[in-house]
Amino acid sequence: MRIHLQLPVDDAATWAAEADRVGVHGVLVSPAAGLGAISAPPVALATRDARVIVPVVLGEEHPVTLAEELVVLDALSGGRIVALVDTAGLDAEAALEDAALLRHALSGRPIRHRGARWTVPAGIAEDAPDAVIVTPGPVQLELPLWVTGAAASEVGASIGLAVLAEDAQADLAPRGVQPACAALNGDLETDRATVLAWMAAGATHLVLALPDGAAPAMLGDYLARYLIPEAAMVDFPRLMAETTPPPVWPGSLPAVESAP
Numbered sequence: 001m002r003i004h005l006q007l008p009v010d011d012a013a014t015w016a017a018e019a020d021r022v023g024v025h026g027v028l029v030s031p032a033a034g035l036g037a038i039s040a041p042p043v044a045l046a047t048r049d050a051r052v053i054v055p056v057v058l059g060e061e062h063p064v065t066l067a068e069e070l071v072v073l074d075a076l077s078g079g080r081i082v083a084l085v086d087t088a089g090l091d092a093e094a095a096l097e098d099a100a101l102l103r104h105a106l107s108g109r110p111i112r113h114r115g116a117r118w119t120v121p122a123g124i125a126e127d128a129p130d131a132v133i134v135t136p137g138p139v140q141l142e143l144p145l146w147v148t149g150a151a152a153s154e155v156g157a158s159i160g161l162a163v164l165a166e167d168a169q170a171d172l173a174p175r176g177v178q179p180a181c182a183a184l185n186g187d188l189e190t191d192r193a194t195v196l197a198w199m200a201a202g203a204t205h206l207v208l209a210l211p212d213g214a215a216p217a218m219l220g221d222y223l224a225r226y227l228i229p230e231a232a233m234v235d236f237p238r239l240m241a242e243t244t245p246p247p248v249w250p251g252s253l254p255a256v257e258s259a260p
Contacts, residue, residue, distance in 0.1 A: 001231040006209040013046040022224035026051030044077035058098040067105030079139030087149030095151040108137030168201040179205040186211040
C-alpha cells in the first residue's frame with residue numbers, strides 16, 4: 001500500500017516539497033484550496049517524484065475544459081497527475097456523462113459526443129469539424145482518474161473508475177487500484193492501527209490527513225519513519241524504526257595490507 005499526504009490549504013508547496021523529500025508517494029491538493037487546477041501548479045513545481053492528486057469537481061465546467069487543464073498540469077509535472085473527480089451535486093446519470101466525457105477527452109482520441117448535457121463538437125459554426133481532440137495529450141499513457149462524491153459508486157461501476165473509499169469496513173475493490181482516505185491523530189499506536197486496517201481491507205493507496213497543529217517535520221520524523229515502512233513492508237522490523245542511528249555513519253573500511 002502506498003501512502004499519500006493531504007496537503008493543508010496554507011503553504012501547500014512547502015509541505016509538498018518536504019513530503020517529496022522524505023519519500024511520500026503522493027500529495028493531494030486540498031479540495032478546500034479551491035479549483036485544483038489553480039492550486040496544483042505550485043505543488044507540481046515544488047515536487048520531483050511525488051504524484052500530485054488534483055481535485056476536479058464535475059458540473060462546474062465543460063469536461064473538455066477540465067481535460068485541457070489536467071493535460072497542462074500533467075505536462076508541468078512531467079506525468080505525475082492523478083485526478084480526484086468529485087461528482088458533487090450531479091445525479092448518477094449526469095455524473096456518468098461528465099466523467100465518461102472527461103476520460104474520453106484525456107485519451108488523445110477524437111471526440112464525438114451527443115448527450116443530455118453536452119454536445120461535442122458544439123456545432124456552432126457551419127464549417128465546424130465533426131470531431132475534436134485535446135492535443136497535446138497527457139504525458140502519461142493514461143492519466144489516472146479516481147472518483148468520489150454521492151454518485152461515485154454508480155460512476156465507478158459503470159465505466160471502471162477507482163472509487164475513493166472512506167470506510168475500511170466497506171466492501172472494497174477485490175482487484176486493481178483501490179484508493180482510500182483517513183485521518184491521523186498523532187498517537188503512534190492508533191495511527192499504526194489505522195494504516196494496518198486499511199492494508200487488511202485491501203486499499204492500494206491511502207491518503208492521510210495530518211492532525212491539526214502538525215509541523216512539516218512530522219513528515220520525516222513520524223510519517224516516513226514509522227507509517228510508510230509499516231505500509232510498504234509486511235512485518236516491518238520495529239527495531240529499525242525505534243533505534244536512533246549514529247550521528248556519523250562509518251566511512252569505508254580501512255584498507256587491508258596484503259602479506260609480503
